Amino acid sequence: MNQYFLSNSTDGGVTWDIILVGNKMKALAYPNNDKIILGYETKGVAVSENNGVDWSYNNFNETQINIKKIQFINPNYGWVCSEKAVYITSDGGITWDATGLSNGWYDALAIYVRGVDDGWLVKENGDVFRFDPYGGSNKWNQIGTLGGRCYGNNAGITFADSLVGYAVGYNYSYKSTDGGYNWKKIPQASYRNINGYFVMNKQEIFLCGLKGILYSSNGGENFATVYYDGVELQSIHFSDTQYGWAVDSDGNIIKTTDGGQTWTSGNSNQAFPPSITSIIDKPNDEGSFVILEFERSMLDGINNSEVLIHYSIFSIVHNNAIFLKQVNPTNSTHYSIELPSVGDSTASGIIWSYYRVDAVTQLGSIYKSQVERGYSVDNLSPQPPSNLNGTLKTNRIELNWKQSLSVDVIKYQIFRSYNEFFTVDTLNFYYEVDDSLFIDANLPLGETDFLYYSVCAVDAAGNRSVDSVRVAVPLNTTGVKEIGIPNEFYLYQNYPNPFNPGTIIEFTLPQSTHIKLTVYDTKGELIKILANDRYNMGKHSIQFDSSDLSSGVYFYRLTYNGKNITKKMLLLR
Incomplete structure (x- = not known):
């Protein structure tokens, strides 16, 4: 069975103490610092004159009375709205x-009174009533209708x-602008899963619920979200x-001190949540x-009033907190965590991912960070x-070619040229296939002796690989001819250049020999050995992956038979 708690605060909401535990508490009024009136679903009304120390009960001689709302305009004069009647006390x-008692009250939802002889009542079906103290046994008269239902545990008028x-x-x-006779629906405050509300004045309205706290400064014409942390709010x-x-x-509990424009934790541990x-x-x-990077909780090596066990990190999806990872505290000032995103934002626009970090203590306390958002993109080129x-x-x-080893490749772009040293660009783009x-049936016979081809892989995010090793196809005979191999050792300029993160380094050998291909930084320090083996005569291609390097100038060197050839390349992040 679910238990309900009644708590009070004597320091402006900084700390709270449980003063009563019970079942199915439904409504509350506190006309002064000592007096509390509590409504139950089954037990009627409980009244305390000493701030919850002692209680007296009144069930109005009814069973399952189901109190909906309680309102007191002073310590003596108050109203109770239940499923079976509207009661008044002086x-x-x-x-x-009882101020109205008939079967028609079984769906009475809430009341609002402005004085001993003035008030309104709304039923769940949308009917609106006005109080008439001189109306005889039934002092409520229907004056209008909302034109739709009005329901919910915390709904009201x-x-x-x-x-x-x-x-x-x-x-x-x-x-309503005419005392409750006519009503119109507020579009921005409908279909928003509202649990609580507070009307400051004719223009300023606060709503709370599944989407946090909404605020209107123009009588409900427009609402703006002033607080949202991914958790459903119940009352304001x-x-x-x-x-x-x-x-x-x-x-x-969250608290505002500036009229609802900013909100912070309302307990004494407001510095404890991570950020x-x-x-x-x-x-x-x-x-x-x-x-995701976050600053530590104050309990992480600073304030030891509670023992911090771990941080729990959640993904917030459709207001549901989905556990992702647990991080143990290390007294660090900042933490940096790799987390999965909900989608790739490269090709289809930004797909926001929302996250929250909780600090969990040995006592069972949970201090939650604000919900923040970010997105991920595919910035890794596929392999060629x-x-x-x-x-x-x-x-x-x-x-024909061997497909890329990257799993997210969706197509291949083919480039064609009459020129052996063509550039892979829009001008030389020819076709794409999956x-x-x-x-290629469109052959320029008689215009050139060779056609030169290269192929790139393209992934789902639109990233294109470096191009493959190029081939030259003669138009006057059958067969394949690789691009001309000089009768000397030759080191080509890497392509693309500048690059990020991958590039292709090609070299030709006029004879079979042992070679070494290395990469150095500007200080002359060895960064990576790309090849150190015996290679056959011909042209060779090696891919260089710089994922673990920072932007800057690097040099690559081909060493053979005691000689060196060095070229420069530029990595841009």
Whole structure:
């Protein structure tokens, strides 16, 4: 069975003490610092005159009375709205009189009174009633209808003055400007899963629920979100124009001191939650991860009032907290964690990922950070295709290659030129396919002796690989001819250049020999050995991956037979 708690604070909401534990508490009023009136689903009303130390109960001689709302306009005069009647007291809750009693009250939802002889009532079906103290046995007369349902545990009706009023329900909210006779739906406050509301005046309205706290400064015409941390809020209340509180379903309380424009933790441990400082894309991946950084909780090596066990990191998806990772505290000032994102934002626009970090203590306390967001992109080029071959057939050239090893490749772009040293660019782009075979039937016979081809892989995010080793296909015979190999050792300029993160380094050998291909930084320090083996005569291609290097100038060197050839390349992040 679920238990309900009644807590009080004597320091402006900084600390809270449980003063009563019970079942199915439904409504609350506190007309002064000592007096508390509590409504139950089954036990009627409980009244305490000494701040919860002692209680007296009144069930109005009913069973399953189901109190919906309680309102007191002073310590003596108050109202109770239940499923079976609307009761009034003038002696502080000692005795109660029914102000309307019939089967028609079984769906009465809430009341709002402005004085001993003035009030409104709304039923779940949307009917609105006005109180008439001279109306005989039934003192409530219907004056209008909302035009739709108004329901929810914390739904209700309130008026800023004798004319302007609001009726707020879980999915529908309404406004009247003529004392409750006519109502219109508030579009931005409907279908928003509203649990609580507070009307500051005719223009300023606060709503709370699944989407945090919404605020309107123009009588409900427009609402803006002033607080949201991914947790559903249940109730909101202000003590004056500056100080207010809201509570979520876990009992966590937030507080405002500036009229609701900013909100912070309402307990004494407001410095204890960790704070997310940044969420950035993880570099050199395929759009699957982000790097989240957060500042430690004050309990992590600073304040030892509670023992911090760990941090729990959650992904917030459709207001649901999904556990991702647990991090042990290390007394560090900052933490940096790699987390999965909900989607790749490279090709289809930004897909936001929302995260929260909780500090969990040995006592079971949980201090939650604000929810923050970030996104990831695919910034890793796929590996190029390999083993490109071309064959001249009758009136066509057939190209085939070995597909890229990258799993997210969706197509291959083919480049063609009459020039052996062509550039892979838009001018030389020829065709694209989703397989590893292409037939070129558009041959410029008589215009050139050779056609030169290269193929690039393209991934789902639009990233293109470096091009494959190029082939030259003769147009006057059948077969494949690799691009001309000089009769000397030769080291080509890497391509692309500048590059990030991968580039291709090609070299030709006029004879079979042992070679060494190395990369150095500007200080002359060895960065990586790319090749150190015996290679056959011909042209060779080696891919250099710089994922673990920073931007800057690097040198690559081909060493053979005691001689060196060195070229420069530029890495740009």
